[in-house]
Amino acid sequence: MPITTYNEIDLKHDSIKLKCPFENCNTTLIKYSQDLQLINVKNSPNLIKATAEKPIMNESPIQFYKIDDVWAFDNIGVSKPTEIKTAPEFENEIIQVERILICSECDKGPLGFAGIPLNKDNDHNNLIYYLNVESVLYEY
Amino acid sequence: MSSARGGSSRAYDMIMKLLLVGDSGVGKSCLLLRFVEDKFNPSFITTIGIDFKIRTIESKGKKIKLQVWDTAGQERFRTITTAYYRGAMGIVLIYDVTDSRSFENVENWFQTVTQHANEDAQIFLVGNKCDDEVNRQVSKEQGQELASKLNIPFLEASAKSNENVDSIFYELAGIIQDKHVEEANATGGNTGNIDVSQNNSGIKNNCC
Numbered sequence: 001m002p003i004t005t006y007n008e009i010d011l012k013h014d015s016i017k018l019k020c021p022f023e024n025c026n027t028t029l030i031k032y033s034q035d036l037q038l039i040n041v042k043n044s045p046n047l048i049k050a051t052a053e054k055p056i057m058n059e060s061p062i063q064f065y066k067i068d069d070v071w072a073f074d075n076i077g078v079s080k081p082t083e084i085k086t087a088p089e090f091e092n093e094i095i096q097v098e099r100i101l102i103c104s105e106c107d108k109g110p111l112g113f114a115g116i117p118l119n120k121d122n123d124h125n126n127l128i129y130y131l132n133v134e135s136v137l138y139e140y
Numbered sequence: 141m142s143s144a145r146g147g148s149s150r151a152y153d154m155i156m157k158l159l160l161v162g163d164s165g166v167g168k169s170c171l172l173l174r175f176v177e178d179k180f181n182p183s184f185i186t187t188i189g190i191d192f193k194i195r196t197i198e199s200k201g202k203k204i205k206l207q208v209w210d211t212a213g214q215e216r217f218r219t220i221t222t223a224y225y226r227g228a229m230g231i232v233l234i235y236d237v238t239d240s241r242s243f244e245n246v247e248n249w250f251q252t253v254t255q256h257a258n259e260d261a262q263i264f265l266v267g268n269k270c271d272d273e274v275n276r277q278v279s280k281e282q283g284q285e286l287a288s289k290l291n292i293p294f295l296e297a298s299a300k301s302n303e304n305v306d307s308i309f310y311e312l313a314g315i316i317q318d319k320h321v322e323e324a325n326a327t328g329g330n331t332g333n334i335d336v337s338q339n340n341s342g343i344k345n346n347c348c
Binding site: 071076079082100102104110 | 155172173185188189190191192193194195196205207
């Protein structure tokens, strides 16, 4: 099945899978659905950018899929708490970056982050997952 | 546990929370995070380590989502809380075949686990670092004997050579899956339609 980048994909395809961007891996991370809420985040950490060639690092990408339920992922690795100092902002709310997201098969990343809004308790159950739209490849 | 909402991204037959326990240094983290020299495997990931992974596998024609947790170094202080064990359906009890003390501690771990975990949680014994024959202190037979005594399945594995690492998770998931099919048959239940938000069975409606 064809696989392409965020800039090239037509999200109207019936069945789209978001894949690990690394060659020889391309593990399915999550299936595209209306549940993936597309949002803009300011001041995000630096993350991987998938390209037609090899992935590169991308400084503070803006567009993310916000995923509230970790079980929505087919495959994902979630780090232990990080000490990343950036303070991403979504709708004027600061998000405390708690974890980084990597592929659970090849262990490469970071492809996104997980965080807790500053006004919520620092409880694992309050983690929200932010997957960068450009960090993954799209199979359709 | 998650709520059982609809949507194609949540189509799976069963979810399972699995835990890795055992003495410090037996290689629990290595079973979750390979050390790969690569610029996209930044050292900070290997340093901070993995909290948990979600992996989706196919077992006996069913799609199973595994959530595998590492203990965050809490085992050093024997302070793994009951909350960590809550909802766990499988527990991988790991020792190091090159460290007989970690093997001697297996029974202590077994007791701790049975005390804190759900009664029906499946425990699985793993002897890690089986690639290191030169420094081996615990034979495979000793591992097997102990597993028989505790009445739990057993495998030797090596995170370094990747031997049996996936088999641990596949075998454990298969056993848990069989248990739940048996239970459902015994109670006349339907394994395909139980909301995990209501209980800890981990069996979920495959809505698509």
